[in-house]
Amino acid sequence: MTQLLDAHTPQTAANAPAGGRASRRKAQTSRKRSLAARYLGYVGYFVGAGLISGAVVHHPLDPDRYTRIAAYGALVFLAATILNEFLLTRERPGMPRMLVVIGSSLLLSFGIGMLSGGLQHFDDFPARGAVLVPAGIVVSFIAYVIKDADTPWQRIFSVLCLTVVVVAALAFFGLREVAASMETTSGGHGHGHGSVEEPAADDHAPAPSPSTDATTKPVTSTPPTSAATPPAHNDGHDH
Template sequence: MTSTQLLGARTPDAAPAPPAVGRAARRKQHSSRKRSFAARYLGYVGYFVGAGLISGAVVHHPLDPDRYTRIAVYGALVFLAATVLNEFLLTRERPGLPRMLAVIGSSLLLSFGIGMLSGGLQHFDDFPARGAVLVPAGLVVSFVAYVIKDADTPWHRIFGLVGLAVLAVAALALFGLREVAASKEGAPGGGHSHGTEGEPADNHGSAPEPTGPVPTAPAQGASPTPKPSSPAPTHNDGHAH
């Protein structure tokens, strides 16, 4: 090998020079990072806002079904929008259509499971009988939905040891919370009032209104009515006068 070939040969330790990055390219990368950060933040907040709307709607649904049905739909849409943003738009590997549908369906189920669990715990004192059912049901639904949503976990893990443990905890929670709810049925309500029908209004300690006739004061300038004079005692001693 000649000296020219030796000088032109690349040594194994030689690293390629990094490409030159101009000011415009750096601004573009910085702007892309800011957009990615804002998108991740919106996706993160969307999970909690959607689950919060669903939790309130699930618990308060009997009070106003039309209103809280709309709130539940809004919460589900917010949660699904956050799922699409986090799982499909911000990821480098986009799944196929079957996996996409499975993720969307399980995310919707997960949002309702979390809403049932958090809403039942938060408003248990207000709706004991309803909360006693929502808490264990939300625990089971959220676990099943998470297993389906997680791509790294096979679906048969639902019936594994963790699944059996979740089912056992849910059964114990159902039994225990029903007992607590039964003991709360005769107790007075807490401070979180929802304006249910048939509930007496609170007069905040004001004095009761009088039920009898209210005496009226005499008009100005009118003379008071004289009291009838009692008759003079009769002197009857048996002698005529």
């Protein structure tokens, strides 16, 4: 009996939880917080890039307003980068690597914003979109290579980068032709926020009166003779 108890005791101890109920609650709370943080970091990337894309495309309409929107988008994207790359990771990089990641993340946010904004509003701003889309491709690729820790920065000058540049050049010339044809078809009218269109001329409007035309000479008419008064008869005799 003693041997059986001695043999059963280590097994029971091995199966028992190490920290008890309090440690399990702490682990569950930590996982919930980690999930919320990962969600905020994930959403921050898209919200920041979305704000930047709208600001880059609409910047000529209101430079002051859309400059502020672009700055807000960059701050949101940067906050998401810090949360994902430094706070939620187990291995935190040193200060030089941190500065490289922050700078390349800002560049990546603007590259993604140029690409997505140019595609989204190409019908509204064809000429501007033809420049933003290829520029966004090149900028976002270079920024991603610099940001990626597993990729050496020398890959910027590789065959892959040359392929990206060729694709961007083809996109530029192709979109420029499409933009030119769209502007020719639409008569050069773009996307105007806040502009009031003038009403078209009414074909059924009444013609202006001749009396109101300054170039028309007044028409003089002789008063009609009364039918009750007979014309004077001159027969040479005075009555």
